Amino acid sequence: MTATGGKGDEAATGTRELPPETARLVRGLRDLRDRTGLSLARLAEETRYSKSSWERYLNGRTLPPRRAVLALCSLADEPPARLVALWELAGRSGSTAPTTAPSAPAAAEPPPTAQRHLRTPVIAAVALGYAVVAGLVVALWPGPGGSSQPAPRCHGAACEGKSPASTFCGLQSTTLATIHATNGAELDVRYSPRCETVWARVTQSQVGEQIDITVPGGHIRAAQVTDQLDAQAYVYTPMVALGSGRDVRACLTPVHGGVRQCFTEHVPH
Numbered sequence: 692m693t694a695t696g697g698k699g700d701e702a703a704t705g706t707r708e709l710p711p712e713t714a715r716l717v718r719g720l721r722d723l724r725d726r727t728g729l730s731l732a733r734l735a736e737e738t739r740y741s742k743s744s745w746e747r748y749l750n751g752r753t754l755p756p757r758r759a760v761l762a763l764c765s766l767a768d769e770p771p772a773r774l775v776a777l778w779e780l781a782g783r784s785g786s787t788a789p790t791t792a793p794s795a796p797a798a799a800e801p802p803p804t805a806q807r808h809l810r811t812p813v814i815a816a817v818a819l820g821y822a823v824v825a826g827l828v829v830a831l832w833p834g835p836g837g838s839s840q841p842a843p844r845c846h847g848a849a850c851e852g853k854s855p856a857s858t859f860c861g862l863q864s865t866t867l868a869t870i871h872a873t874n875g876a877e878l879d880v881r882y883s884p885r886c887e888t889v890w891a892r893v894t895q896s897q898v899g900e901q902i903d904i905t906v907p908g909g910h911i912r913a914a915q916v917t918d919q920l921d922a923q924a925y926v927y928t929p930m931v932a933l934g935s936g937r938d939v940r941a942c943l944t945p946v947h948g949g950v951r952q953c954f955t956e957h958v959p960h
Contacts, residue, residue: 708919709751712784716777717751718924723767724749726857738762751920754781768841843886850888851932852912860886860930868956878902878943880956888930889958891941896922899946904928906939933958
């Protein structure tokens with residue numbers, strides 16, 4: 692995901708396909724790391740886990756300890772319930788081997804199965820199955836107006852070209868429109884009323900595809916699907932400030948010379 696940051700100094704996942712549960716967790720971790728703006732080296736300094744450990748966590752090669760997830764949430768000012776629920780789901784999938792010891796001397800981190808007796812009754816409901824865990828991801832995440840959601844770090848023109856994750860503009864954002872491309876990809880136009888910005892997001896995509904978004908007289912902001920994890924999860928562009936231009940144009944450029952597909956959506960005042 693070239694334009695949204697967070698991957699410049701870790702190895703690519705290549706073509707190895709991750710289970711959906713792991714892909715969602717890793718994408719959430721990458722978004723939080725993007726929000727912090729920390730390099731892997733700085734992330735290691737701020738936590739008890741080494742640079743190489745974080746590289747494995749952020750590429751889905753190793754399931755991070757629960758404490759690592761909590762540490763990253765803390766650094767990103769993120770309420771931890773959503774990421775912990777995703778961590779539980781990834782652990783239940785058996786997609787990666789849980790890390791049982793941190794990189795620096797510390798108490799060993801039990802695998803997800805050993806942690807369940809420590810949860811509150813709500814979190815313990817994860818043991819009932821995947822459907823319950825998936826529900827927790829939504830139910831535990833603060834909704835619109837939640838007091839635990841931080842204020843955005845920019846507004847309007849000050850947000851131009853920035854990440855919706857690192858600025859908190861992604862919180863309480865909405866999908867204005869979705870186009871179902873002929874190759875199966877879904878391209879969304881996302882809108883943040885709090886920040887007065889828009890960005891494009893693609894799901895169910897293929898490696899090599901590119902998306903972009905612009906408003907009349909504004910910059911074109913683009914992002915590319917760079918690896919299998921991007922394709923399994925999602926990719927989003929940097930933000931475009933609306934200003935006086937309210938007609939948003941979003942495009943998907945498929946791989947292998949496919950037909951470029953675009954649509955225009957009007958953002959109401």
